[in-house]
Amino acid sequence: xxxxxxxxxxxxxxxxxxxxxxxxxxxxxxxxxxxxxxxxxxxxxxxxxxxxxxxxxxxxxxxxxxxxxxxxxxxxxxxxxxxxxxxxxxxxxxxxxxxxxxxxxxxxxxxxxxxxxxxxxxxxxxxxxxxxxxxxxxxxxxxxxxxxxxxxxxxxxxxxxxxxxxxxxxxxxxxxxx
Numbered sequence: 580x581x582x583x584x585x586x587x588x589x590x591x592x593x594x595x596x597x598x599x600x601x602x603x604x605x606x607x608x609x610x611x612x613x614x615x616x617x618x619x620x621x622x623x624x625x626x627x628x629x630x631x632x633x634x635x636x637x638x639x640x641x642x643x644x645x646x647x648x649x650x651x652x653x654x655x656x657x658x659x660x661x662x663x664x665x666x667x668x669x670x671x672x673x674x675x676x677x678x679x680x681x682x683x684x685x686x687x688x689x690x691x692x693x694x695x696x697x698x699x700x701x702x703x704x705x706x707x708x709x710x711x712x713x714x715x716x717x718x719x720x721x722x723x724x725x726x727x728x729x730x731x732x733x734x735x736x737x738x739x740x741x742x743x744x745x746x747x748x749x750x751x752x753x754x755x756x757x
Contacts, residue, residue, distance in 0.1 A: 586635040589746040593739040599731040604715065610738035612704045615697040618648070618741070621748055622689060629757060630689060634747040639679055641751065644744050646684040647675060649692035649699070655737045656703050662719040662730050663710075669720045707734060 596603060622630075622645060630642040639647060654673060661668045678684065715731040728736070751757075 583635075586638070586750075588743070589750050590739070590743055593736050593743075595732045595735050599715070599729075599735070604731060604734060607734040607738040608704060608707050610742065611700055611707070611734070614738075614741040614745070615693065615700045618645070618696065618745055618748075619693050621745060621752070622693070625752075625757070629755075632751065632755070634751045638747070640685075641748055642687075642689055643679045643684045644747060645689045646687060646692045647679050648741065648744050649695050650678050650684075651675065651740060652696060652699055652703075652737060655733060655740075656699055658719050658728075658733060659703070659706065659730060662717045662728075662733070663714055665719075667718055667720055667727060669722050672722050 622641060625641060630645075631640050633640050634644060650673075658670050661670060710730065715734075716729050718727040718729045719733075720727055
């Protein structure tokens with residue numbers, strides 16, 4: 580039996596490097612660029628019953644995870660735009676657990692969020708590929724801890740976030756023998 584920490588964080592917690600390199604930025608952009616197709620490749624053939632399976636005891640179902648990823652990456656895209664167009668804006672946090680308890684997260688077809696993620700990531704990656712080094716240091720302030728988050732760090736955070744939830748689903752599929 581896997582321990583709870585590994586079930587919750589199968590690829591570990593996100594740790595931003597102190598010095599973000601050009602190579603790291605390219606790797607994060609590539610991860611963001613390929614994520615929607617990688618996710619669709621993993622969940623595209625799951626049955627309705629499998630989509631209703633929690634990735635761990637007490638965790639979200641696969642359906643909720645897919646809709647959560649779309650909601651979260653939507654917020655991230657907005658945060659990139661705010662950081663690039665305003666001087667250290669304080670962003671609006673959202674109650675992700677409450678969002679995942681809403682009707683759409685529980686019942687909407689997953690292809691809605693899969694299609695949305697594909698379009699959103701196309702737009703996001705187009706934006707990120709055109710940023711200057713100076714723009715990578717633009718930042719927003721997260722209201723929970725009053726900490727500045729740079730555009731570069733946010734790239735890494737959301738590359739990690741997609742891979743984090745993808746690993747939840749892949750580990751479930753492996754454990755269940757699907």
